[in-house]
Amino acid sequence: MTDQIEMAELHGQPVIKLQTPDGAVALISLFGAQVLSWTPAGGEDRLYLSPKAVFDGETAIRGGVPVCFPQFGELGTLPKHGFARKQRWEVTNTRPGKDFTLVTLRLVDNEETRALWPHAFAAEMSIAIGAGRLDIEFEVENTGDTPFSFTAALHTYLKVKEVEAVRIEGLRGLEYRDCVDGNTPKLEMNTSVIIEEKVDRIYHGMPPALLVHEDHRTLGIHAENCPDVVIWNPWEHKCANLADMPADGFRHMLCVEAAVVRQPVELAAGESWWGRQSLVAM
Numbered sequence: 212m213t214d215q216i217e218m219a220e221l222h223g224q225p226v227i228k229l230q231t232p233d234g235a236v237a238l239i240s241l242f243g244a245q246v247l248s249w250t251p252a253g254g255e256d257r258l259y260l261s262p263k264a265v266f267d268g269e270t271a272i273r274g275g276v277p278v279c280f281p282q283f284g285e286l287g288t289l290p291k292h293g294f295a296r297k298q299r300w301e302v303t304n305t306r307p308g309k310d311f312t313l314v315t316l317r318l319v320d321n322e323e324t325r326a327l328w329p330h331a332f333a334a335e336m337s338i339a340i341g342a343g344r345l346d347i348e349f350e351v352e353n354t355g356d357t358p359f360s361f362t363a364a365l366h367t368y369l370k371v372k373e374v375e376a377v378r379i380e381g382l383r384g385l386e387y388r389d390c391v392d393g394n395t396p397k398l399e400m401n402t403s404v405i406i407e408e409k410v411d412r413i414y415h416g417m418p419p420a421l422l423v424h425e426d427h428r429t430l431g432i433h434a435e436n437c438p439d440v441v442i443w444n445p446w447e448h449k450c451a452n453l454a455d456m457p458a459d460g461f462r463h464m465l466c467v468e469a470a471v472v473r474q475p476v477e478l479a480a481g482e483s484w485w486g487r488q489s490l491v492a493m
């Protein structure tokens with residue numbers, strides 16, 4: 212490990228801390244290969260981590276960037292959002308650069324994953340920070356001799372000052388499935404999407420960039436190979452029913468998730484797939 216990359220603990224769980232020479236910092240939990248915190252150089256943390264998140268090495272951690280794999284949500288027979296967010300990943304590579312710092316974590320099938328999903332795979336999560344950006348690349352390889360398919364998401368919890376003051380730009384013209392309205396297909400007509408009630412939508416055809424505006428700052432979100440984008444805020448009632456969220460937590464978070472959901476990824480033996488989400492502080 213170096214000055215830019217060190218092992219640490221957060222609430223008793225092992226995390227890896229990345230820093231860049233100009234002062235950007237990220238914390239990544241080995242449990243779930245989950246980015247828990249990302250502070251661009253000279254800025255504030257841009258990821259929401261619930262103050263009531265559970266750190267017991269078994270429960271999914273509420274906040275940061277959980278990975279949903281090999282199933283998004285309840286769109287299949289596996290536990291919700293699959294198992295990758297509840298597995299311990301191994302650090303396989305670290306790279307400190309002049310203006311970036313990178314770590315790669317790896318998860319391969321094991322007895323527990325095979326009991327749920329009978330496939331041989333190797334997954335890699337590469338997380339890099341630069342002065343004002345966070346890049347997360349998720350790669351999956353079929354290491355077995357039969358094909359499999361999966362859905363996935365980088366379930367990013369953005370930290371916002373007040374969710375009702377947020378405007379999301381870039382979704383206009385996209386079809387979406389409205390999960391709070393019986394999965395009805397709809398068309399986004401708004402140039403700026405605002406959040407003032409429970410929202411759970413899967414938009415299809417992720418544009419090259421989304422902008423999340425707040426009064427005092429903007430975040431750019433760029434995804435590659437992730438054709439869907441999920442927007443989620445539980446709002447007051449659902450939030451009150453989430454044991455690992457404070458009652459007003461929904462006001463300070465917004466999930467914008469780079470996803471591959473409508474059309475599952477099909478991988479033949481030996482094939483691999485990757486998807487990436489980049490956040491750029493503006």
Ligand SMILES: O=P(O)(O)OC[C@H]1O[C@H](O)[C@H](O)[C@@H](O)[C@@H]1O
Nearest residue numbers: 284291292411412441442443466
């Ligand atoms: O509570 P979790 O299992 O982490 O899921 C949290 C949320 O994830 C996604 O955004 C889904 O679209 C929501 O329907 C779900 O409630």
